[in-house]
Amino acid sequence: MEDSIGNYIRRYLRNNGISNTEAGDSIGLSESAFEKVLMKDDIHINRLLKLSSYLDKNLLEYYYEKDPLVRFKKNEVADLLQKIEFLENSLQQQAKAIIDKDKIIEFQDKLISELEGKLNS
DSSP states (O other): OOOOOHHHHHHHHHTTTHHHHHHHTTTOHHHHHHHHHHHHHOOOOHHHHHHHHHSSSSSGGGGEEEEEEEEHHEEEEEEEHHHHHHHHHHHHHHHHHHHHHHHHHHHHHHHHHHHHHHHHO
């Protein structure tokens, strides 16, 4: 049987020494009402957000490996990797352009020095 969001939260609370009373208080529920919430397969998003804020933990991560979010996440990661590759290529091109311009400046400085030497002689 698949683990529910309620069991996921319950396990997190126990592992971190947080009672149902404390967690329930943080979202405006009694201990018994909070326990009933944990028994459900789905928990309202506003409760998850409040509890996440109280625990300083992203409880929505529970859903990250569930369809369709896992597909969305893979697509986002692929898109971000493509953007990173584009930016890395752009940086390499800019670095090469800077090196080329530095060489031109160096050559121009030598040419100016030679011309000044000829003018002064």
